[in-house]
Amino acid sequence: MNSNMILETDEICKHFGNIQAVNGVSLSVGHGEIYGLLGPNGSGKTTLIRLVIGLLRPTSGSVRLMGERVPNKAILAHVGYMTQASALYEELTVAENVTFFARMFGRYDPAWVKEAIELVDLHSRSRSLVRTLSGGLRQRTSLACTLAHKPRLLLLDEPTVGVDPLLRVTFWSYFRQLAESGVTLIVSSHVMDEAERCDRLGFLRQGKLLAEGSANELRRRAGSGTLEEAFLYFGSEKVAGGSQ
Amino acid sequence: MNLGRVFTLSQRVMRQVLRDHRTVALLVFAPLLVLTLGAILFRAEPPAISLGVVNEDRGVQHPVVGTIALGERMRDELDRSGAFILIPLSREEVDDRLRESAVQGVVVIPPDFSANTLASRRVVLYLRLEGSNPTRSQAITAQVTRAAMVTLATLTLTGGSAKNSAQTGEDDTGLPVSVQTTYLFGGAEFDTLDFVAPVYVAFLAMFFVFLLACVAFLRERSQGTMERLAATPATRTEIVLGYMIGLGLFALVQVTVILFYTVWVLNVHYRGSLGLLLLVITLLAVVGVNLGILASAFARTEFQVIQFIPLVIIPQVLLGGTFWAVADMPAYLQPVAHLMPIYYANQALRDVMLKGWGLAEIWPNLAVLIGIAGALFILSAWMIRREVT
Numbered sequence: 001m002n003s004n005m006i007l008e009t010d011e012i013c014k015h016f017g018n019i020q021a022v023n024g025v026s027l028s029v030g031h032g033e034i035y036g037l038l039g040p041n042g043s044g045k046t047t048l049i050r051l052v053i054g055l056l057r058p059t060s061g062s063v064r065l066m067g068e069r070v071p072n073k074a075i076l077a078h079v080g081y082m083t084q085a086s087a088l089y090e091e092l093t094v095a096e097n098v099t100f101f102a103r104m105f106g107r108y109d110p111a112w113v114k115e116a117i118e119l120v121d122l123h124s125r126s127r128s129l130v131r132t133l134s135g136g137l138r139q140r141t142s143l144a145c146t147l148a149h150k151p152r153l154l155l156l157d158e159p160t161v162g163v164d165p166l167l168r169v170t171f172w173s174y175f176r177q178l179a180e181s182g183v184t185l186i187v188s189s190h191v192m193d194e195a196e197r198c199d200r201l202g203f204l205r206q207g208k209l210l211a212e213g214s215a216n217e218l219r220r221r222a223g224s225g226t227l228e229e230a231f232l233y234f235g236s237e238k239v240a241g242g243s244q
Numbered sequence: 245m246n247l248g249r250v251f252t253l254s255q256r257v258m259r260q261v262l263r264d265h266r267t268v269a270l271l272v273f274a275p276l277l278v279l280t281l282g283a284i285l286f287r288a289e290p291p292a293i294s295l296g297v298v299n300e301d302r303g304v305q306h307p308v309v310g311t312i313a314l315g316e317r318m319r320d321e322l323d324r325s326g327a328f329i330l331i332p333l334s335r336e337e338v339d340d341r342l343r344e345s346a347v348q349g350v351v352v353i354p355p356d357f358s359a360n361t362l363a364s365r366r367v368v369l370y371l372r373l374e375g376s377n378p379t380r381s382q383a384i385t386a387q388v389t390r391a392a393m394v395t396l397a398t399l400t401l402t403g404g405s406a407k408n409s410a411q412t413g414e415d416d417t418g419l420p421v422s423v424q425t426t427y428l429f430g431g432a433e434f435d436t437l438d439f440v441a442p443v444y445v446a447f448l449a450m451f452f453v454f455l456l457a458c459v460a461f462l463r464e465r466s467q468g469t470m471e472r473l474a475a476t477p478a479t480r481t482e483i484v485l486g487y488m489i490g491l492g493l494f495a496l497v498q499v500t501v502i503l504f505y506t507v508w509v510l511n512v513h514y515r516g517s518l519g520l521l522l523l524v525i526t527l528l529a530v531v532g533v534n535l536g537i538l539a540s541a542f543a544r545t546e547f548q549v550i551q552f553i554p555l556v557i558i559p560q561v562l563l564g565g566t567f568w569a570v571a572d573m574p575a576y577l578q579p580v581a582h583l584m585p586i587y588y589a590n591q592a593l594r595d596v597m598l599k600g601w602g603l604a605e606i607w608p609n610l611a612v613l614i615g616i617a618g619a620l621f622i623l624s625a626w627m628i629r630r631e632v633t
Contacts, residue, residue, distance in 0.1 A: 053475050073477045081475040087468030104476040145472070 005064075006031050006153055006184045007052060012061030014047055014207075021047040023207035024061070029186060029200075031152075034179050036198030037188040038231070044207040045188040046084065049155050052186070053081055065153065077105050080146030080154045084161065086138040088130045094141045095126040098148045105149035116148040119174055136167045143174070154178065154185045160194060172197050192227040201227075203234050210234040266548065274554035281562045288574045293384060295328040296342075296350035298335050301357040314358040314395060318369075321391040322351065328387065342374045342428045348571075349373040349384040361399065367392040367421045375427035376598040377569050378434050385425060392421045429599040434513055441512040442597040443566045443590040445502050446525050450532035450586065451557055453495045457487060457536025458549045465540070470628075480625040488533045488621075495529035496522065515600030521593060524606075527613045528589040534620035535585075541627045565590045585620075588612045 007029040014022040022044045029035045037045050050056045052063055054071030063070040066078065088097050098116055102108040117126050120140040125133065130141060139162070146154060156175075160168045172194070175185055179199075187198065195201050196215050203210040203218070211218055211234040215227060222230035261267055301315025322328055331347055341347045352370035354360075361367050371388055373381045430438065464470040473483060503521065506512045539556060543549045562568070563577060564586035570578055581587050592609040595601040603610075 055471070055474055073479065076475060076477045079475070081472065083468050083471050085468045087472045089469060090467070101472065101476065104473060104478045106477055 004031070005029060006066055007186070008064045009052065010062050010064075012048075012051055012058040012063060014044075014051055014056060015059045020207050022051060022058075025204075025207070025209045027202065027209070027212075029184060031184055032179055032182050033200060034175060034185045034187060034198045036195045036201045037186060037204055038190070038192070038195050038201055038227075039188075039204035040190055043190075043204045045190075045204055046157055047207075048204065049081070049157050049186070049188060053079060053155060077107055077149065078152045080149070080151035082142055082146045082154070082156045082159055084157045086135075086142035088138060088141055088145070090131040091129065093127050093129055094122055094133070094144070097130060097141060098144045101145045102148040105151075107149035112150055113148045116144040119147065119177070120144045121170075135162055136164060139163055139167070139171075143171070147178075152183060154183055156185060156187045158188050158190070160189065160191065168194070192231070195227050203231055205231075205235050264548075267551065270551050270554070274551070278554050278558050278562075281559060284574060284577065285562060285568050288572075288577075290327075290383070290572045291575060292329045293327060293349070293380065294331055294347045295322065295384065295388075296331050296333040296338060296347035297322065298333050298338065298350060298352045300335070300355045301353045302355050302359075304358040304362055312358055312362065314361050314399065315353040317398060318351075318353055318357075318367075318391060318395045321394050322388065325387055325391055327383070338372055339428055342372065345374070347374075348377075348380055349388075351388055361396070365396070365399075365420060367396050369421075369423050371423050371425045373425060373427050375430035375434065376439070376594055378430070378436050378439055380569065380572070381425075381427075381430075381434075385423060389421055389423050392423065396420055430513065434598070437510065438513045438598065439594070440567060441506050441510070442521070442593040443564075443586070445499060445506060446528050446589050446593055447561060447564075447566055447586060448502060449495045449499045449525050450528045450535075450560075450589075452498065453491050453529045453532035454536040454539070454552075454557065455549065456491050456494070457533040458540045458543065458552065459536075459546055460487070460491070461537050461540035462543055462546060462549060466544075480628045483628060484534070484537060484621060484625045487537065488530055491533050492526060492529050495532070496526055499525045499529070512597075514597050516596035517602065520596050520603060520606070524589055524592045524596070524610065524613070527610070527617055528585065530617045531585045531589075531613070531620060534617065534624045537624035538620065538627055560584045560586045563587075585613065585616045588616070 005028040007027065009025055009027045011024045011026055012022060013020065013024055025044075025048060027035075037048065039045050047056065051058050052065070052070070053076070054063070057071070065072065065075050068075050089100070092100065095113065095117065098113050099108065102113055114123075117123055120143050122137065122140055122144060125137060128137075130138060133141065139159070143156075143159065146156075160171055163171065175187065176197070179185055187194070189195065198215070200212065200214055201218060202212045210231075211221070213221070218230045218234075219225070219227065222233035224230045224233055297319050299315045299319055301313060301318075303311050303313035303315070306312050319330065323330055331341075333341060333347070333350060335352065338350045338352070342350065350372045352372065354368070354370065357368075369388065369392055371385065373384060375381055425432070427434075461470075464473070499522065503518070503525075507514045535556065539552050540549070543552070560566075563573070563581045564570075564584040565581060566586065570581040570587060573581065588609045592606045592613070595606045595609070599605075
């Protein structure tokens with residue numbers, strides 16, 4: 001394995017009672033990559049992300065973030081995690097929410113907060129209470145909250161769920177901007193057309209990594225025209241682990 | 245109006261309630277618990293009160309019946325009432341025993357008690373009371389007066405001379421029994437409000453901060469920000485401490501307002517240091533915050549938080565010595581009272597407010613309170629860890 005990787009997981013498994021949420025996943029993601037974690041609902045995407053960040057302890061296997069064994073609180077200062085629902089403090093303003101999380105990460109800089117809010121085009125609403133915001137604005141605030149501490153790794157759990165198509169395009173342009181500035185992004189999704197925008201993809205089903213590669217590679221290997229077909233192909237093959 | 249719709253709606257409401265098993269259980273169980281506690285406390289025979297007796301009576305030689313020792317009769321009468329456990333004392337140790345709560349009151353029977361009573365047909369007694377609990381003071385005074393009455397009545401039977409019965413008296417100044425009462429703490433002007441107010445203030449502080457912490461933490465989890473916090477380098481200890489300081493400050497402001505109102509508007513008697521009062525109440529508020537965080541782990545909705553009131557709050561009010569002195573509770577309930585954090589705060593607050601005691605006297609209660617706060621702190625920090633990983 002390449003020690004240059006920002007994230008490496010080694011055969012991690014997570015069982016909840018009889019349910020095997022994540023089953024022997026080995027991932028490695030390099031710097032400045034956008035890695036798409038693709039799979040239907042309940043395929044283990046959220047569990048995998050929570051394992052990576054150390055919010056869950058794996059039943060077996062191990063995770064390394066920036067070369068350090070997870071769980072490691074100190075490393076979290078360089079990681080941004082956007083949860084599925086836009087988790088924000090309703091009684092606070094946009095800027096207060098962003099500032100709060102930046103401070104909790106221990107990496108508060110007013111300029112960075114401003115930058116994060118500007119990146120998601122919320123400058124005009126930064127003094128608005130989150131309570132008064134629409135779903136799309138909340139989602140953008142939520143993203144800003146994961147950015148203001150300048151993380152090197154961003155874990156975005158279905159960031160575009162409930163986001164209208166226009167904003168989805170905007171979000172992906174933010175992601176690309178971030179990746180170009182050297183941030184690594186891991187984006188989970190169950191929408192195949194988003195997958196096209198990722199540098200590399202991992203197909204996840206029933207806790208197993210079915211296949212890994214760029215969208216084109218995966219399509220070619222499956223001999224199919226669309227990613228949906230490719231997903232079904234790898235799923236029916238019933239082979240676990242990313243066959244390179 | 246469409247009755248079908250009405251019934252469909254009521255069916256849906258019932259179904260929702262029934263799905264929440266805890267609500268159903270509480271609907272039945274909580275009122276029973278609260279009622280039972282109330283019934284026990286209201287019906288409880290107050291346990292015997294420790295009463296010191298200083299009997300210096302020398303008695304009187306009577307030509308017909310021999311020695312008449314009215315002091316002894318008086319003491320027997322107090323004993324027969326069943327209300328007291330009598331403890332013989334000497335005059336010098338009265339205040340010390342009172343201060344250390346070994347006795348709640350002391351009846352002093354003077355040396356010439358028999359002689360004076362026989363001569364004047366009036367009983368004059370001295371009663372020294374601890375005084376911090378007006379209800380108990382009244383109970384003791386009533387029982388002692390009654391015993392003195394009976395003693396005087398037996399005198400009319402044995403001595404036989406005067407026909408003017410003790411019970412009738414002559415006029416209001418010449419009542420046949422005079423119990424001259426003095427107080428170690430407080431005094432005749434202390435009423436039940438004086439007894440209840442200090443702890444009522446503390447209870448309010450704990451109650452609100454408990455609800456505040458419980459709901460705030462619940463929201464933290466339900467809106468997903470707890471998950472987000474867990475993904476920062478912030479430790480569980482930092483989170484709980486942050487809550488404690490943030491909500492504790494509100495409790496402090498609230499308590500200060502209530503305290504000033506109680507003392508200056510409601511004219512509740514107050515001694516001791518205000519700073520010490522605030523310290524005790526702050527500690528109790530810390531307990532409240534941590535209880536709230538702990539309780540929030542067992543609630544899924546804000547409605548379930550409200551359900552903690554009959555389970556967590558009301559028993560503390562009833563059993564923690566807020567309205568009923570713990571010493572007056574049935575013996576089997578008293579150990580339960582000692583499990584309630586509010587009990588220790590109550591003790592300390594009454595000691596400061598009613599007795600004017602300082603840190604030197606109240607530290608044991610403070611120490612227990614700090615211990616409880618510390619234990620709850622560790623527990624609630626552990627609770628967050630459990631739910632995050």
